Amino acid sequence: MKESPPEELAARIARRVRDLRAARGLSLDALAAHCGVSRSMISLIERGESSPTAVLLERLATGLGVALAALFDAPEPGPEPVARLADQPEWRDPHSGYVRRNVSPSGVASPIQIVEVFFPPKARVAYESGARETRIDQQVWVLDGTIEITVGEDLHRLGTGDCLALVLDRPVSYHNPTRKAARYAVVITSQPVLRR
Structure with missing residues (x-):
């Protein structure tokens, strides 16, 4: 398996967490209280300045009401329904x-x-x-x-x-x-x- 560049994935995860939090109308404090992840850690993740573990991302996904896999989705749909x-x-x-x-x-x-x-x-x-x-x-x-x-x-x-x-x-x-x-x-x- 060839891994995606860490900075590319960090930016993708950052945007997904920000977008999902905004779509649910949650402040940083509200999401922190809801998922048990500190406000400062969520802020670091949303700025792409952290390398969160799977356990931490799962807690965020739970707080956002999505599956962990959703945090890795591209911000925009692809032009076709195929993932190369x-x-x-x-x-x-x-x-x-x-x-x-x-x-x-x-x-x-x-x-x-x-x-x-x-x-x-x-x-x-x-x-x-x-x-x-x-x-x-x-x-x-x-x-x-x-x-x-x-x-x-x-x-x-x-x-x-x-x-x-x-x-x-x-x-x-x-x-x-x-x-x-x-x-x-x-x-x-x-x-x-x-x-x-």
């Missing part, structure tokens, strides 16, 4: 070293997003996800290797070809317990939660 390999953004988590590539075209009116992840040996990422205003479903399909996914209290060990369906409504952690890199695809859908 060379245009698919790749990002490396500075903490775990995992690399994620947004496969789906940006700006297409679809409730589905696809992400490919290269997960290094012994890597671990834990998201504190909880209930959201938007229901986010995922299916994790292991393309190569072994990963362990803990959803709440439930541990799932997946090998090549295995697929796990989950809802992001409780903490989720990913772990590669082996000495070999793993590669998996994540198919994501989101829809507003209907309240009664």
